Amino acid sequence: MCGGGGIGDIFSGVQNLANAQMADATSKGNARTARSVARAEAEKIKRAGKAGASSARAAAAENGLDVDVGSAAMIQDEHLGDAAFNAAMTIQDADYQAQQIRAQGKMQRNSYGMKAASDLITGGAEIMGWK
Structure with missing residues (x-):
């Protein structure tokens, strides 16, 4: 995979695990931000409505x-x-956007997780002499 033999594959797997955690944490933060911004905007809209009334x-x-x-x-x-x-x-729109952000983050996390599993299995196989 990365040319470093089994050890290189294991390090690559660990890096992919870290990337998976980062993708998940980033999507959670971005989803919270989208909801928070929407709540602030909704309050502005309500204040403007009260001012108009x-x-x-x-x-x-x-x-x-x-x-x-x-x-x-x-x-x-x-x-x-x-x-x-x-x-x-x-x-409501922000909630939908937040759900989409989380879904994308989960897909990215799962992708990194699959890469990590593959790298770790390959690295273990090379170290055990199976490859």
């Missing part, structure tokens, strides 16, 4: 409307509802 309420009050009934209240509710929906979609 507040502005709509102030504009309605300024024009002499009763802000707790009718279209003024409905407009406020639309701002808040749209913001809540958009925030939830942002979090």
